[in-house]
Amino acid sequence: MRKLLDNPYRWLGLSLCVAGAVFSPLAFFIIASMPLTAVGLSAIMLGFVCVALANARPYISPEACRLMLKTGMENTSALLEELNLRNKAVYLPSLMREGRPQALIPLSDDADLKQIRQKLPGRLLVRYGANPDDMAVAVTTAGSINIDLLENSPEPTSEGIEGAVNYILTGVLDIASAAKIISRDGLIRAEITGARLPYENVWYQRCLGSPIASIVAAVSSEALAKPVRIKEESQAKDKISVVIEVLE
């Protein structure tokens, strides 16, 4: 019983259903008021919706998800620190990797990743050019994994990217309230409001961006089928602004 009522939506839903079921007959037969009976029926309907939403909540607690995210980030961060990598990552679409989009962090500072045209092997260390220095570390990011959650590949337009980003951030992960995307002159500007995973100025996020920026970059890369790079990222209160450069 305690477990049944642990979820606030279920608690609210059952309360509304019981209150509506008691109030409606009273309003209909005793008070003889149709508007009050309608209020009782509306309460029952809302109760059904709340109970349905309670059953749709994730199985894993947010604390467990945070733990797993932090573990993955710290492991990748340790690898980047050990290799002394400070370059911004390039997000590649799935067609350039083996089935899953990934981020590439070049080992050299003067890397020209615009030359990547062919599919790269699915390894941790990959060669992307003809020169011996054209090496990079390929890592899976939060954005890479979340592409699997999309039912269809996003359309290569601002609206298509915005729809896919909103679906992941607000609908599936529930880590932001809304996302607005504007694509112009080879740059994609994203404004995420109500962000609940802040940008932190740590090694990992300086290279790969915050988890939210990483999702926007991975979706943009997948939609356009081109490599992209997070050019800028800033946060003011709960609003994150991300500028993504499309590498033509």
Add this chain to the structure above:
Amino acid sequence: MRIYNRFILTLTLAAGFINVLLAFLGQQDIQIYFIINIIAYMVITLLYVYFNPRARRALDGVSVVFFGAFLVIVAIKVMDIISGR
């Protein structure tokens, strides 16, 4: 505000507005209140396109129940009209 909370709040405001408006217009048929509330629920649910697949499936189940009730009321009304009551 999270998407579930926003959705529940939108439904509550819509139901409140519809009930107050119909009461103000002097509507005394409970079936009319019920049908308009169901239509409002379906429209608002369709507008929330970013729900995750599990929530969408759960709400689709609720929609089926409400739509069934809606059809029953419409069928009763049609039978009343046909029988001339």
